[in-house]
Amino acid sequence: MSVSRRQFLKGSGVGLLTFYVSGCQVSLTPEQAKQQQADFLTLTGPQVSTLEALGNVLVPGAASKGLAHFLDQQLSARGQDQLLMIRYLGVPQPFDGFYTAGLAAVESVSRAAHGKNFAELKSDQKTDLVMQMAQTNPEGWQGPPAPFFYFVVRSDAVDVVYGTTMGFDELDVPYMPHIEPPTGWRL
Amino acid sequence: MKIQKVGIVVVGSGASGSILAAKLARGGKDVVILEAGPQRGHDDLISSTLWARRLKWGGEPVVETGDHKISHVFNAGFGVGGSAMHHYGVWPRLHPVDFNMQSNYGEGLDWPIGYADLRPYYDEVQKEVGISGDAKSEVWRPAGDDYPMPGVPQFTQGRILAKGFNAKGMNTAPLPLAVNSIPYNGRRACIWDGWCDAGCPIGALANPVATYLPQALSGGARLMSNATVIKVLTSTDGMRCVGVRAVVDGEEMEFEADHVVLAAFAVQNPRLLLASATEKHPHGLGNGSFALGKYIMTHPAGLVYGLFEEETQCYLGAFGGQLVNQDAYDNKSTHASADAFGSYQWMIAQAVKPNDLLGIATTRPDLFGAPLDDFMKRAAKHFASMTAVVEDLPMAQNRVTLSDEKDPHGVPLAQVHHDSHPKTRALWQAVLEEGKSVFEAAGAKEVWTGPQGAMHIMGGTVMGDNPNTSVTDSYGQLHDVKNLYVAGPGLFPTSGGVNPTFTIHALASRTAQHLLERVAA
Numbered sequence: 001m002s003v004s005r006r007q008f009l010k011g012s013g014v015g016l017l018t019f020y021v022s023g024c025q026v027s028l029t030p031e032q033a034k035q036q037q038a039d040f041l042t043l044t045g046p047q048v049s050t051l052e053a054l055g056n057v058l059v060p061g062a063a064s065k066g067l068a069h070f071l072d073q074q075l076s077a078r079g080q081d082q083l084l085m086i087r088y089l090g091v092p093q094p095f096d097g098f099y100t101a102g103l104a105a106v107e108s109v110s111r112a113a114h115g116k117n118f119a120e121l122k123s124d125q126k127t128d129l130v131m132q133m134a135q136t137n138p139e140g141w142q143g144p145p146a147p148f149f150y151f152v153v154r155s156d157a158v159d160v161v162y163g164t165t166m167g168f169d170e171l172d173v174p175y176m177p178h179i180e181p182p183t184g185w186r187l
Numbered sequence: 188m189k190i191q192k193v194g195i196v197v198v199g200s201g202a203s204g205s206i207l208a209a210k211l212a213r214g215g216k217d218v219v220i221l222e223a224g225p226q227r228g229h230d231d232l233i234s235s236t237l238w239a240r241r242l243k244w245g246g247e248p249v250v251e252t253g254d255h256k257i258s259h260v261f262n263a264g265f266g267v268g269g270s271a272m273h274h275y276g277v278w279p280r281l282h283p284v285d286f287n288m289q290s291n292y293g294e295g296l297d298w299p300i301g302y303a304d305l306r307p308y309y310d311e312v313q314k315e316v317g318i319s320g321d322a323k324s325e326v327w328r329p330a331g332d333d334y335p336m337p338g339v340p341q342f343t344q345g346r347i348l349a350k351g352f353n354a355k356g357m358n359t360a361p362l363p364l365a366v367n368s369i370p371y372n373g374r375r376a377c378i379w380d381g382w383c384d385a386g387c388p389i390g391a392l393a394n395p396v397a398t399y400l401p402q403a404l405s406g407g408a409r410l411m412s413n414a415t416v417i418k419v420l421t422s423t424d425g426m427r428c429v430g431v432r433a434v435v436d437g438e439e440m441e442f443e444a445d446h447v448v449l450a451a452f453a454v455q456n457p458r459l460l461l462a463s464a465t466e467k468h469p470h471g472l473g474n475g476s477f478a479l480g481k482y483i484m485t486h487p488a489g490l491v492y493g494l495f496e497e498e499t500q501c502y503l504g505a506f507g508g509q510l511v512n513q514d515a516y517d518n519k520s521t522h523a524s525a526d527a528f529g530s531y532q533w534m535i536a537q538a539v540k541p542n543d544l545l546g547i548a549t550t551r552p553d554l555f556g557a558p559l560d561d562f563m564k565r566a567a568k569h570f571a572s573m574t575a576v577v578e579d580l581p582m583a584q585n586r587v588t589l590s591d592e593k594d595p596h597g598v599p600l601a602q603v604h605h606d607s608h609p610k611t612r613a614l615w616q617a618v619l620e621e622g623k624s625v626f627e628a629a630g631a632k633e634v635w636t637g638p639q640g641a642m643h644i645m646g647g648t649v650m651g652d653n654p655n656t657s658v659t660d661s662y663g664q665l666h667d668v669k670n671l672y673v674a675g676p677g678l679f680p681t682s683g684g685v686n687p688t689f690t691i692h693a694l695a696s697r698t699a700q701h702l703l704e705r706v707a708a
Binding site for chain 2: 057058059060079080081082083084085087088090092093127130134150151154155158159162163167168171172173174175176177178179180181182
């Protein structure tokens with residue numbers, strides 16, 4: 001049942017994931033999906049805005065690497081095929097409710113404290129709020145435990161920024177794949 | 188409903204199921220393997236920490252409670268090859284001292300067998316599969332044949348951490364790995380790229396699709412994936428198992444069998460036995476003494492991390508590590524903390540990736556934003572890690588029970604409670620202190636530790652001589668249904684302080700021989 005390295009690399013296109021651009025299915029990286037403004041299947045516009053702003057605070061560059069498209073695409077995937085780290089963390093599927101409740105809590109706390117959406121806050125205000133989330137539930141927080149939500153979204157952001165072939169390259173870590181991740185979606 | 192008549196049904200295609208199926212089929216038996224998850228082969232094993240998550244448990248949810256949860260999704264597998272598809276291939280042996288802890292220390296449980304009973308099977312499996320190691324360097328190693336392959340190579344991270352152990356007067360040896368350091372038995376040698384967790388598509392690591400499943404299939408066994416067993420069937424007098432009912436690709440089927448082996452891992456085996464209760468077995472099969480489901484164990488992981496001045500090449504090697512230390516293994520009751528009890532080993536200098544649960548970024552969850560990015564850039568070059576496998580003392584309250592919630596087939600879900608034994612927690616804490624001191628002795632500029640992780644799942648269908656306190660005998664044969672067997676780590680009465688997969692294979696090999704003799708008779 002052993003196959004050669006050449007055969008592995010030939011199989012690197014297996015399992016491409018799809019996004020929708022103007023109603024057409026296309027295979028893209030999350031970063032490309034972001035650039036091409038691919039449709040969202042699960043997340044709403046305001047949720048995307050909050051997620052991208054939060055992701056950028058957690059891991060610089062997460063939004064442009066396609067964090068929101070990655071998460072949205074994964075939330076619409078079948079349970080056993082999901083690639084999100086939250087799978088390991090004891091949260092029952094489906095995960096949509098966890099993320100939407102957490103994002104709503106971020107917005108609610110942001111508006112209560114500053115009268116603005118999270119994405120509209122100044123940089124230091126965003127950082128302060130995330131610092132609070134990392135340690136405890138900010139006042140008025142209603143959602144999954146804030147430190148846990150912080151950890152989960154941070155992990156997703158880490159995945160799209162550092163867990164890709166490009167992310168490895170940027171850290172100067174050799175990727176050394178046996179079988180490369182699907183070429184349309186190099187995570 | 189379709190009915191198939193078979194000789195032996197093996198439920199599960201992981202470590203224990205695959206070796207049993209191979210040996211039984213090659214012994215001329217009519218074997219069907221029923222695997223709940225999807226078909227998987229080498230070309231499914233994509234080198235990515237994200238894609239690797241598909242190999243983890245994807246079946247019915249398991250409800251977890253307790254102060255040290257077992258991390259079922261992370262530790263269990265789903266699909267052909269089971270959990271062993273994503274295991275790291277760390278294959279040390281248990282020690283003689285692990286087998287009689289109740290008799291010798293008044294702690295835990297006794298096994299119904301000793302190391303001498305298991306040694307021939309360790310040696311046999313080691314030869315068949317191949318293990319890389321250096322027996323002479325393992326000054327703590329129990330009696331056994333020399334390893335058939337040279338020890339795994341040492342890279343910079345290993346050399347740096349070895350200096351720390353040496354400075355403290357502690358020993359290191361190449362980590363015994365079921366990973367080929369040279370080509371072996373038609374399988375290729377490892378290229379030390381650290382993708383073990385994502386499954387090894389070149390067959391260098393001994394996962395079932397590289398080792399025993401091909402043997403099972405060539406011996407005539409039939410493997411059915413997407414085949415979820417939902418009930419073990421027994422005769423009306425309750426004395427015999429007559430087969431299983433399964434859902435195969437969405438269709439209910441029955442497999443009439445002379446013998447059934449449950450090899451579906453430590454949580455699903457007791458779930459199935461509990462859910463197969465009948466009038467004659469009102470509390471579940473194998474539960475006449477109410478031992479079924481009890482003594483679930485998981486190794487607390489002692490995670491130690493550091494940054495060094497030198498570049499560590501921490502991306503090279505095997506995911507399990509390069510070196511091992513078991514200096515203190517046999518001193519179960521003698522630790523720096525008087526409250527601590529048990530054995531442990533260090534897996535040293537593990538290959539690491541930037542992301543994922545065991546990745547670099549997760550070791551510092553407190554960092555975000557620019558400080559995280561700075562840390563990642565430094566750590567990618569200068570990071571080192573090691574992990575202690577700490578013995579978990581068995582407690583009856585740590586158990587698998589059935590939930591009120593049911594799956595779509597009407598089978599109650601499993602719920603698992605696991606608390607950390609106070610002596611286990613004390614040992615884990617003492618071990619972390621030792622680990623930090625090793626890193627400091629090695630010259631680390633920064634040292635930190637991780638939370639009490641959960642590695643491996645054992646117990647729940649423990650073996651024993653006494654039917655009043657155990658579920659099976661030493662072969663995994665149920666005390667109260669004689670042609671029904673359990674295989675896998677669920678049989679372990681104690682966890683030891685080493686990775687379980689080698690012992691799972693040795694026990695299953697012993698059971699296979701027993702079954703071949705029994706079926707022949």
